[in-house]
Amino acid sequence: MTVMNILEAVRDGLRQELKADPDVVLFGEDIGRNGGVFRTTDGLFDEFPGRVIDTPLAELGIVASAVGMAAYGMRPVVEIQFSGFVYGAMEQLISHAARLRNRTRGKFTCPMVLRAPYSGGIRALEHHSESMEAFYVHTQGLKVVIPSNPYDAKGLLIAAIRDPDPVIFLEPKRIYRAVKAEVPDGSYVVPLGRASILREGTDITVVSWGSMMKSVLDAATELQGKASIEVLDLRTLSPMDTASIIASVEKTGRLLVVSEEPRTCSVAGEILAQVAERAMLSLQAPPRRVTGFDTIMPLYKMENDYIPSKDKIMKAILDVVSY
Amino acid sequence: MPRKTLASFKVEYQQLMNEKGDVDEKVAAIDPEFAKRCYELMTLVRVFDAKAVAMQRQGRIGTYASVLGQEAAQVGSALALQESDYLLPTYREAGALIARDSPMHQLLQYFGGDERGSAYEEGINNFPIAIPISSQIPHATGIGWAMRLKGHKAAALVYFGDGASSRGDFHEAINIAAVMKANAVFFCQNNQYAISLPRERQTLAESIAQKAISYGVEGLQVDGNDVLGVHKAVSDALQKAYTGKGPTLIEAYTFRLGDHTTSDDAKKYRDPKLVEQWQKRDPLARLRVYLRQKMLWDEDYEKSLLERCAKKVEDAVVRYESTPAAPLTDMFDYHYAQLPQNLAEQRREVM
Missing domain, CATH: 3.40.50.920 (Rossmann fold)
Structure with missing residues (x-):
């Protein structure tokens, strides 16, 4: 057991899956050398060479690349810096990620995870504070996960990465560092779909x-x-x-x-x-x-x-x- | 101080066989038997296409987008693929899909409003048809990037039109593919019209091919009605992708001889004289001239070929129309790997 905040628990969840599955890759803006704008991926760039990748600044392109990569059999985990910047990629989520399994009757699937911090309360700039989870819940074919504590954050994230369908994983940024708890070392799963x-x-x-x-x-x-x-x-x-x-x-x-x-x-x-x-x-x-x-x-x-x-x-x- | 030239660029056009059937073997050696194979596939595509349009008129399928005039661009490109490559089509790709082994009865199924039309059997690496313009282009980036990460000798070939080049997806896709050295080939069929909008209103640029330059990617314009030239350009681009040299943008310069879809009437916005001019550049006509020179084409051959194609298409129609309807529960069963409780409950409403 180690005491962690939610950020650290998310990072540990990412680390466990990078270790466990060679098909897991992380990509997004500033998540590599810089460790992400909230430092969620700090250290992973050096720990897993070539698998934590800085992309050009292009939310649509990031999410769409993940759709293609997932359909090809990899397990991409992409970060969008703030949930308010996902909108440029909404067509990809609604028209492709969510529908790929259904529209090919299971021939192609989309096992990707989109991570994004959501919610307000950190005195951020405009567009950085919304809670629009209903958009994703309304989109059939997506799963939507929001943890509230470090234990769940790690276990739900591992479950999300292993899930065979696309998962929107919204992280509660106001309490990223405010909630600390003991988190088991190593890998464990908190099953999706259970309160x-x-x-x-x-x-x-x-x-x-x-x-x-x-x-x-x-x-x-x-x-x-x-x-x-x-x-x-x-x-x-x-x-x-x-x-x-x-x-x-x-x-x-x-x-x-x-x-x-x-x-x-x-x-x-x-x-x-x-x-x-x-x-x-x-x-x-x-x-x-x-x-x-x-x-x-x-x-x-x-x-x-x-x-x-x-x-x-x-x-x-x-x-x-x-x- | 005087300005300095930082970089200068050129945009090239390539043609292997011209409208008269003359070939330039300096561009590539030509195998007459391969030319014949292309001709037969293009004929099959044309027969299928005419049948699909007719079936829409008869209410036997829904809206369909004709590929008439673009057979060379589609068949030439698709035949360049090896089995492990991925093909990503739009709704106007019946030609490429038929050339890449998508069963014709499944194409009819898709346009006939049945999702099973996109569920190709294992081993046919054709993505489902994309309807939202350009949204499929960055999927090729993701697939090609995954291929490179996994060290696979394979590439993704994505189709789109001139209209798609105005959307952001196109630009983000090529830019990311370039930076990541994705194994991708971006194949634009510039058919001169995006529904009613002519090419010159789509972009002021002299070509679509040159848009690659701004991403540090090679762009090439080819005669899209020259099946062998298209095949050569796409084969070269695929080889480049397999060997880790990154993506290529190919603009196949062609023309949509038909309406945008069966719901459209192109006479409203397109000069019939322009259509006549392009009919003279019919991609099948030049091949016929070439094959006749090689003693591989005569009237009897044409007749028997058309009969064979009609038979294949008719078999597909019979198979499509005799396939039992899917159970209504299919509507629910493919949203997630495991049926969630809300869908399980709603599924019972249709049982």
Whole structure:
């Protein structure tokens, strides 16, 4: 066991797979000698000569090259520096990566991973802070994974690299260094498609993921004695572990979803719809969402008023519990 | 201070056989039997193409993009490939695909709205048809880059048109391929029109080939209606790729004699006189002259060839039309290696 933050855990996951599988290559902008803009790949360039590759500045070209490389049987893991820069490559994700298996009835597949830091709260420039995970969840054929802690970050990333289908792996950059935990040495897998219960409770289920999870756990700790809170970390947004959400809501009878996305057509909205369809009669209070606003993500002077705060989460929990 | 010349460039044009069937054996030695093989394949492509257009009119397949006029560019390039190479087509590549062993009944299946048309059997390394313009070009970069990383003596040959050269994908693809020395050949069929937009409105550049220069890549324009010349240029580019010398851009200068697709009417935007001029440069006509000189072509041969081609196409049509419909569950079963819960539930709705 080694104490690591999320960045270090991601790096260790990459290292394990580079060691284990000669078909794994990493490429992207500034990820080689420079170790990436967040230093996620620091040291890997020297440790694995020729397999951690700096590319020209071309997001579309990077993602599309990964599609071709994956279809040829390699396991490319590409980094886009910020999730706000993926959009130039969206056609590649939607029209090719996500569809290749289906449109060739399994003849060609696309086992690639796209890593990108997402979410706000680090006083970054414009376009560096959005939480648009719903785009990818809405795209059938992609898997979408967002870890919230170092253990999951490493294990989910290893699972993503080994997965036979394309995985969008969004990294919670606000808590990259803020969350530290013991991480097993060597290789292990956290299976995709399974949520985890981070905290057991009986009064309310709070579903969240990624960057918001630290605030959710802090809120739950502060409300100790006032409400018994079950915290469910979704971890994989697509395919979604609906069964675990329903089981938890059937137990607690209440639901709050906390995410940083714009509210309309959000993943949070989908979770409410699933619960409404499958567990309406278990609910003792209307289900609620605490999310970002349906606004463009503001520049950093206002970003902390956009991102759901711990206080907002606590108030929503108490509102639902006391309904 | 006077300006200095940093670099200067030239753009070359290559032709092996001209419109009259004259050949320049200084460019490459010609095997008459190979020329005959090209002619037979091009004839098969033309017969298939006419049948596909007719079948669309009869409602037996959906929208189809004719390759009429581009048979030489497609057959000449595809025949240069070895088995381990990859071919990446657009929707106007029936000629290249037939030359590269994609079964004709599967092409009809694809244009007939059935995904099984792109599920070629093992060993046929043809990518599925790409519809979004130029989006397939950088896949060749990725495949060719993977081939180089794995040390495979193979290359990726990607097809696209003059319109594609205006999109960013084209430029990012060639640039990355150049920097990574990817085993890729970029093959542009400049057929003079992107739907209704003529080539001179697509780019002010004198050629598409010269766009390679800005990426440090060799660009060559060839007579796209000269099947042997196309074959020679693509073979040379593939050899270059196999030996780690990086990518090449080839512009095959040709013409789309038909409409953009069966949903289009080119008379609305194209002068019929221009079409007449290009009909005189029909890629099959010059080969016929050459083969006749070599005593490899006469009227009887032509007649029996057309009958053989019609029979092959008819067999493909029968196979396409007698293939049982795919089960509706196929809609769900190929999204992921393992069927996720939401799709498993929705799949039951169609059972």
